[in-house]
Amino acid sequence: MKPTVCTPAAGEILDVVGIGIGPFNLSLAALLAEAGYDRAVFLERKPGFSWHPGMLLEGTTLQVPFLADLVSLVAPTSRFSFLNYLQAHDRLYKFLFFENFHIPRREYEHYCQWVSDQLPSLRFGSEVMRVDVVDGCYRVTARAGNCENIYYARNLVLGTGTQPWLPACLHTLAQRLPQRVMHTADYAQRFDLAGKRRVLVLGSGQSAAEVVQALLARQGDDEAAPFELNWFTRSPGFLAMEYSKLGLEHFTPDYTAYFHGLTQNVKDRVVPKQGLFYKGISSKTISAIYDCLYHRSVGGAPLPVQLRALCELRDVELTANGRLDAQFVHLQTGHTFSIAVDAIISGSGYRYTLPSFLDGLGDCVQYDDMERLKIDAGYRVEHRGPGQIFMQNGELHTHGIGAPDLGLGAWRAASIANQIAGRELYRLSSQVAFQTFGAEADNAPSTAGTTPSPSHQTIETIE
Template identity: 35%
Template sequence: MSNFLDLAGIGAGPFNLAVAALLRDKSLSHRFFEAKAEFSWHPGLMLPGAMMQTSYLKDLVTPVDPTSPCSFLAYLVENKRFYDFLHAEQRTVTRREFADYLAWAARRLDSIQMSSRVQSVVDNGEYFELDVHGPSGRERILAKNLCVAAGKKPNIPECSRPLLSDNCFHALEIALRNPDVSGKRVAVIGGGQTGAEVVINLLGKHWGRPQQVTWVSRRSNYLPLDETPFTNDWFTPEYVDVFRQLSPRRREEVVAEQKLASDGISPDTLKELYQLFYRLVHLEKDSEGVTLMPNRELVDMSSRGDYQLQLQNHLLGDTDGAEWINADIVILCTGLSEALPPCLAPLQERIPRDGEGRLLLDDSFATKLSGDDSDRRLYFLGTGRTSHGIAEPQLSLSAWRAAQVVNDLHGSTVYDNQQSGNLMKWITPQAQQIAVA
């Protein structure tokens, strides 16, 4: 296998898998390096019954290449369950099944090299030079182009950082930790989908029977994911085009306004939770067992055997809203944030960013190292929420985005990524406005 590549990929999660699937059988030499020995998709949050928040048709390939052998439908057919799947009439599938589909696709792609951590990347002026620690030792890879999709890092509130331990941890690893919460007071911090799933599993005694569960959310209530039709139009290539025309400041504002289109709790999960609380309080007469605290932000924490959490109740205003709770276990469901992998540290200074530190990516999700006048491309997937909009960290447009990357690499339209235009007239072109005036 050659160590000179047209494209090297860092990470083989769903975003780079989509690129690998679309590059299959194409002439460009490529390899994707994945640190894990076996494919897994967020195994630490693979909680019983967890459902996908996007359609299975938004898989690795279908939106741009529906006849690809890596589609979700091909997976169903190969696994001999197409008809049973249809008869189950599911709008979305479990995360477990989607993870199994991704693992199946990864196994079909020769370009995925597991057990291979990219330790560092340097620029030798002509190639990206990767130091890869793989199953048979170290490998030096020279790649003309690089595609980075190495995931995000857990968001830990400042005040919790010094206290991280077996009893105070981010939820990203909860299914692997399997904490014993029997007889403990548990505080769950964060009112998004992960917080909701953790609370359901705590109350379902998945990790033992807790003495008490307190669920703290900064939001004004346990707010739903907006997955209605017009909102879904924000997750289209056309909308990305429009979003790209906005000023950086306006993009930030728009992404903040649209938060619940990507970060709310699935309506089915909310209903399940409410019914669970109803049974607990009214039928099992255990009103002490669960406390719901929306509007509260965790602002400080200390530890003296157990944990003391200071909350700010924003409903009461900033001056007199201080409240305290105690807990034996604190589970931080505080989300993930964009981050570049440490292996890119040698290039860090040369990756173009704006004054606010945001990556400057073009329409093909690419940038160039500063001072590089060659035609090498450096792609970043999943890190452009403020450059490409709220769909960027999600699966919704990952096949379309992968096609943008593949077309850009080839310098031609390998995949016809043009859409016919959707129903919404997001902005009126300048020429039409002048005509009316």
């Protein structure tokens, strides 16, 4: 059936259409609503707000303090703050006695759902099909059921986020055998231990470690069938995330401004060396896993658990007997080996993929030599076209390791809100870190987002 074409508020040109409703665009929507700014619409193909549902495991928490909510670090008195959420749900005293800055992931998702329920600018169940330029503004076509809605806007905000990434040797198998080969992002919703005698977990990040922890708990369940757990990574070890107080200052506007000022060649060398700032395992999780292994090994009891670092997965074959033959090479010795398993759960991370709806903009959007979007200090995609196109969580290559971090989400959203409004809706703090990044000449105060530019202003590229 051909969809019915609809134009909400026919003739109205919105100031902004946001595409994707994850925490970052939800933050922007909340901040705009808090400021009384109602000329915005946010579109999301999912039927409602959800946040990593496959990793909402029992006992897991955020890796950032609760103040890194949608609004508090720029608008601490906002009605959309986490503390106000607690008040609304009669949980303030419970949280006081909880005495933990790191809240349960399930509670964070529920908090975001509570905020989303209060925002009339959100349109769930609306999948953006294409974006093009018409009469000096953006035309956004979205499908909602049998209705094709058309929105016109002066500015866009891209908030589609990163997607789970699997190595090539697992990609086809994950499509053929989704109950046996999967990304950690699908673990809670898809994995079934029944009939699996040997399980392989790949990766040394927090997600992989949490899956290992959950599987260790299953091993300790007397009612569960026995199985062997293998945890392999190509990294040098199962290492803790850098979480010192000075290390955390790399997730500040100060460091972001410094990083953006580096040449792209330098940025591309720096980010791969900073993995433990955002890809490691929490010390708490490492301790819990180690303590579990220690307790179960009392008296020399054999452990059906194997941990190996520096082992890179090269290929996986489905054998005649239905098992998965995973082939590895040890990165220091060069020795190759294989292990036959019944399931593979890969904590291979997330990557940003350009959404196909951008194809309608043709060559208006500017890319670097590696086909990545060029993004200026104000989170604006460099382009030849009307208004601005802002990016949320697709700028790791230009703004550094803080791009996916919840702790910088409110600051970035407020910066974008100021620019959309053409005035200062929110005061943005600068020089929040104790340490200085770069040489003296590199540290002139950044004004990205603090001196707002009108929404129609031409992009000023900052090299």
